[in-house]
Amino acid sequence: MNRNSPFDDDSSDRLVATSEAGDNSAPLSISEISAALKRTVEDRFGYVRLRGELSGVKRAASGHVYLALKDEKAVLDGVMWKGTAGRLAFRPEDGLEVVATGKLTTYPGRSKYQIVIERMEIAGEGALLALLEKTKARLEAEGLFAPERKRALPFAPRTIGVVTSPTGAVIRDILHRLEDRFPTHVIVWPVLVQGEGAAKQVADAVRGFGALEPDGSVPRPDLLIVARGGGSIEDLWSFNEEMVVRAVAESPIPVISAVGHETDTTLCDYAADKRAPTPTAAAEMAVPVLRDLVATLDDLGLRQRKVVMRPVELGRERLAARADRLPPIEQLLQPYAQRLDDLGERLRRGLVDRAAKGRERLADLRLSPAILRGNLRDARQRLASARLTPPLVQRPLADGRQRLAALERLRLQLDPKAPLKRGYALVSAEGHPVIASRDVAAAQSRLTLEFADGSVQVAPGDAPPPAPATPRPKKRSRPAADDSQGKLL
Known part of the structure; x- marks a missing residue:
């Protein structure tokens, strides 16, 4: 029997494996063959780009993302490490068609091969729009786009916050339009408006404005404008990110979204309180026209x-x-x-x-001596009947004396010279019968102090002493009147 071939059919009936002379196919361990397979796959497929639909996407507590790429006939597992997943410009979801770039490797623990994804992009604009609609439906179901959440814009805000790029034409258009319509204090929070990290910067800016104190050193704006110029759907994708949409919806300050041109629509527009077709239109919505x-x-x-x-x-x-x-x-x-x-x-x-009647009566009166003597006799009788006794005459005199005494007492009380007997003096000057003010007295060159027993001349302050008064000439006495005429009383 020929035993030179290790694959001889007769070797199948062996109970114990043995090695023969010249045999160079020693059995390999599972780990060895798995490592050899891993090297072969990684060397052959060190860089591949795959297009497929995401399935079974889940993010572990460690931050790594595990998923599967599939098409109509096959499924390939994939993994994305935490660092790569954090740099993604979108949120991977089931059913999304993507293009993944990475390398193929094996996972010996499960005898599976998989792709380690280093970069992932949405496969075309159609897939991007599908993701946009899916995200919109999910956020709308949460009520972030509900009309009752919308707030009225302030009529004339004192301070306006603008979240945009500080170097683009957008901020210049906004400032110029505000200056033309209604000059207002503007605070610009500079951010990236596209690319990696843009969504986080925009969200942080919106939340940062809302965290300002109303009376702080930097005043909190009364209105926010989130603005960016036009561009493709990829350029505007940062404003479709969930973190931006939630920041705008949760902002305590009313927000105007002015992203892109009139035909461009982002999820930020649905979450904002007001959407403006252009940044210039946002400035027009923000303030009235002063004129x-x-x-x-x-x-x-x-x-x-x-x-x-x-x-x-x-x-x-x-x-x-x-x-x-x-x-x-x-x-x-x-x-x-x-x-x-x-x-x-x-x-x-x-x-x-009446005159005629008077003439008639006068004609009827005859003034005879007998009538006159009768009138005289009647008058004497009336005079005799009126007895003038002393009390009748003295009573009116007593009443008059009492009234005169009362008037005299009142005169003494009101006499301005009465207090002179108690040690007071009356100050006067020429043209001033009574001086009661120090300023008036200081302005006089000579004062007269009147006492109860006479008066003296004095000079106020440092004024020279008054000249002695020139004695007045005595009036000539008139000759005594002739008393030959008798007195009436």
Whole structure:
């Protein structure tokens, strides 16, 4: 029997494996064959790009992502380590078609081969839009895009925060438009608007503005504008990231989303309180036009003045209408003039009649000596009946003396010179009968101090002493009146 071939059919009936002379195919361990297979696969497929649909995507607690790539006929497991997963520009989900770049390797623990993914991209714009719609549906189900979450924008914000690139044309357009319409204080938070890390910077900026204190050194804005210029769906993808959408939806400050042009729509637009088709339009939404406000105020002021004057004008119109309905003044005075003429005529006739009657009575009175003597006798009798006793005359005199004494006491109380007897002095000067102020006294060159027993001349302050008063010439005494005429009393 030929035993030179190790694959001879007769070797199958052996019970114990043996090695023969010249045999160079020693049995390998499982670890050895697995390591050899691993080297072979990694050497042959060290760099591959695969296109397939994601399935079974899960993120471990360590941060690594495990998934499977599949098509209609095959499935390939894949792993993405924590560092690579953190740099992804999108969130991998089941059903998403991607292009994965990496190397094939084996996993001896399960006798499986897999791809270690070093880079993952969405396979075309269609797949990107599918991911966008899927993310939109999930966030919309959470209520992040609900209309009742939308807040009204402040009418005239004092401070506006802008989250955008500090070097692009967007910020210049916004500042220029704000300056034209309504000059406002603007705070710019510079961020990347595309590429790796852009989504995190935008989200951190929105949350950073919301964390500012209203009365802090950097004032918290009353309104936020998240802006970026136009671009492809890949350029605008940072504003479709979930972290940006949640930051905008949770912002305590009203947000205007102005990402891209009018035809561009991102998830940030749905989460914001207001969407602007362009950054310039966002500036127009943020503030009113100052000139329009001034014109509106002027118009309101004019309307207010018209409203105030309208009752006055209506009153004037009503007064004029009533005045037109009044009869002429001559017509109103005619009855009174006629009555006055009638009364004047009656007065004239009355005076004539009274004078005639007086003449008649005077003619009837005959002044004879007997009538005069009778009148004199009656007067003497009335005088005799009136007895003038002393008490009747003294009582009015006593009442008059009492009233005179009361007036004298009142005069003494009101006399300005009465306090002089108690040690006071009355200060006067020429043109000032009584001086009660120090300033007035200091302005005089000479003062007169009047005491109860006389007066002295003094000079205030450092003024020279007053000159002695020139004695007044004595008045000539008039000659005594002739007493030859008798006194009445």
